[in-house]
Structures are given as C-alpha cells and as structure tokens.
Amino acid sequence: MLRIGICDDSADARIALRAALERALDRRRGAGTFFEFSSGEGLLRWLEKHAGELDMVFLDIEMGELDGMETARRLRAADEGLQLVFVTGYTDYVFDGYSVGALGYLMKPAQPERLDEVLDRGLEARLREEDKVFLCRSGETMYRIPKKAILYFSSDRRQVSCVSTARTYTFYGKLDEVERTVGDSFVRVHQRYLVRAGAVERMDGGQIFLGEEVLPVSRAHRSAALAALARTALEG
CATH class of the missing domain: 3.40.50.2300 (Response regulator)
Structure with missing residues (x-):
C-alpha cells in the first residue's frame, strides 16, 4: 500500500x-x-x-x-x-x-x-x-527508514527499537530476524545490540561509540565486531 x-x-x-x-x-x-x-x-x-x-x-x-x-x-x-x-x-x-x-x-x-x-x-x-531502507510496522503504521540514518537496533524480549538520527522506532520482532534483513552493513556487537558499522566512531575495550551513544560489546561478539568495523573502514 x-x-x-x-x-x-x-x-x-x-x-x-x-x-x-x-x-x-x-x-x-x-x-x-x-x-x-x-x-x-x-x-x-x-x-x-x-x-x-x-x-x-x-x-x-x-x-x-x-x-x-x-x-x-x-x-x-x-x-x-x-x-x-x-x-x-x-x-x-x-x-x-x-x-x-x-x-x-x-x-x-x-x-x-x-x-x-x-x-x-x-x-x-x-x-x-x-x-x-528498513521497513517496520509499529501499530497501524508502516515506517520506511533509510538504512544510512540508522545508528543501531536494540532488543528487549520481543520488542525491538530502531534508533536513527531522527527518532526511535519501536516494533515487535526478533533481533536475529532484523540482522538477516539489514545485511552485512550492520554488525552484531551484543546479544541485545546490532549497530550500523558506518555509524561507529570508535571501539574502545568493551564499548562502542556512536556519537553520544555508548553501547557494550560482549566478549562473544568482540572478534566479529572488530573484523566488520575494520572491513568498513577499509572500504571507506
């Protein structure tokens, strides 16, 4: 529609x-x-x-x-x-x-x-x-969110939040499903967080920085996150 x-x-x-x-x-x-x-x-x-x-x-x-x-x-x-x-x-x-x-x-x-x-x-x-773009439905509204405007996704049980430069969108779903949908320009840094690699300013120890946002990086995802961020930096 x-x-x-x-x-x-x-x-x-x-x-x-x-x-x-x-x-x-x-x-x-x-x-x-x-x-x-x-x-x-x-x-x-x-x-x-x-x-x-x-x-x-x-x-x-x-x-x-x-x-x-x-x-x-x-x-x-x-x-x-x-x-x-x-x-x-x-x-x-x-x-x-x-x-x-x-x-x-x-x-x-x-x-x-x-x-x-x-x-x-x-x-x-x-x-x-x-x-x-990333498409999601919240209530009766379908949102079309440009991927390059997305900072990260976070999950809390069955609720997923998409944090963009403009606002935060909340919808029901699973972070695993979102990860499969958005492609390899996004990287999983934690069981609860999926970030757009191009939005990351730096990674320091167990934390990742996206402007004013600071997110945790779990040990289980640290190596994969480092590799994905390095690839993004090389590709420009």
Whole structure:
C-alpha cells in the first residue's frame, strides 16, 4: 500500500487529485493511504514527527509563503528516498524539478495517462529503494527508514527499537530476524545490540561509540565486531 501525501492550498484541488489517484490505483488493483496538507509548512511540521511515513508526495508549486519548490528542497534534504511529484498549472517550473530529483510533473487537471506514468515510475523507484531502507510496522503504521540514518537496533524480549538520527522506532520482532534483513552493513556487537558499522566512531575495550551513544560489546561478539568495523573502514 502506497502512503501518499497531497500538499495544495486549495481544498478542491486536493479532493480532485485524491479522487484521480484513487482511480489510478484501482486500475492497478492497488490501494493507498492519503494524507492531505494545505501548506508546505504544515507538511514539514507533520514529517518532523512522522519521518519515513510517506512514500510519495504530490506538491502544488504555487502556494503561500513556502512554495512547492522550496518545500521540495527541504523534503529532499531530510529524505533522499521520498518520491516527489509537482502539480502545477504552469509550464515555467518544469526544469526546476531536476534540482530536487522530482519524479515528474503533472499539469492541472491531472490527466489519467500522465498520472499512470508517474505512479508506475514511483512504484519502480520504490522497488529499487527497498535495499536502501528498513521497513517496520509499529501499530497501524508502516515506517520506511533509510538504512544510512540508522545508528543501531536494540532488543528487549520481543520488542525491538530502531534508533536513527531522527527518532526511535519501536516494533515487535526478533533481533536475529532484523540482522538477516539489514545485511552485512550492520554488525552484531551484543546479544541485545546490532549497530550500523558506518555509524561507529570508535571501539574502545568493551564499548562502542556512536556519537553520544555508548553501547557494550560482549566478549562473544568482540572478534566479529572488530573484523566488520575494520572491513568498513577499509572500504571507506
């Protein structure tokens, strides 16, 4: 299921685009969850508390104080994998989208053929991004967390916490399963801790340092952790 944000200062435009997107998803036998925003400021504030909860955002360019282009720049700075689509009534801005890696442009009103093209590209891009993100579900929400933003995972019985540079995500699972999912860019340093090797600043005795975070390294995992960290350092 795609999680789609629609940002437009016109309520009528949001309603029309959502209806068009629902029809486009129906043609693919797919479904989407929609989040509507009346301003770029509102969207950015929401994402501060809900990082990784959107797959795609449709942005009107001509909005109030913070227009769609500046909103897109700030979104891209916070999340490189977020798919951005501009919606506009003018052709003047088409080439500006390259600077923020926009997935495409839609002229108002959005035509079904163009909407299909953009959704297809978005779904393809999402598949390509799967090896770059970690997906987890907490309650009713599915989070898409860029792996390079993750510092470490910790476990407490059946509860796993993913500590990233933005926030901490908590979900039910096993650390062994997480380790198999994230690949060899993460290293087990303790029965309860799995760290991203690239986030480690140094290892000193029985401790590992990740910025302000200090985690224990168990004797059982010390040799493997040292080898993995050395390999990461050599690979740059």
